[in-house]
Amino acid sequence: MLANLVIIPVVMFYLLRDFDAINNKLLALVPPRLQNEVEEVMRDIDQVLSRFVRGQLMVAGLMGLMYSAGLFLCDTPMSLSLGMMAGLFNIVPYLGLILGLVPSVLLTYIDSQEWLSVVSVVGVFAIAQAIEGMVITPRVVGDNIGLHPVAVILAVLLGGELFGITGMILGVPGVAVINVLLSRGIAQYKGSTLYSP
Secondary structure, eight states, X not given: OHHHHHHHHHHHHHHHHTHHHHHHHHHHTSOGGGHHHHHHHHHHHHHXXXXXXXXXXXXXXXXXXXXXXXXXXXXXXXXXXXXXXXXXXXXXXXXXXXXXXXXXXXXXXXXXXXXXXXXXXXXXXXXXHHHIIIIIHHHHHHHHHTOOHHHHHHHHHHHHHHHHHHHHHHHHHHHXXXXXXXXXXXXXXXXXXXXXX
């Protein structure tokens, strides 16, 4: 894990620095007659994935605000920082819940010595998670990447069922990429002699 913490930033630096050169070399491997079409498809996929990342950051910000407001109402010490931390880590499914709930419950109990306060903190996290899973993520992320909210929910559920946490993280961007490819395939089919009368 420590080696990964050192290696990943170094690799990311070099990938980002040489990104255009790598793309040009990969594009040069495509036959010249298909290069423009492949470049357009890759540009569409890049736009969808960047909108996905922006949507995820927006969801993280909204979750941070909800957690912070709820914890403030529960008189949890450091409610703003705990809520924003939980919202930020919410980018990885369930990580924000775990890293936000445990310290919030502990600090609330240490501060108030009442179980009712602890139950209210758990309620804040449960309600926020329910709102995020059923309303915020499907609407914000789905609208950003052009997917129906039901498709977003199904992508997360199926990804988690088939591939665990990795599937939950990569399910929505994977479906977004498939959606771009299907849209282009359908457009080509409709322009072909097979479809035309």
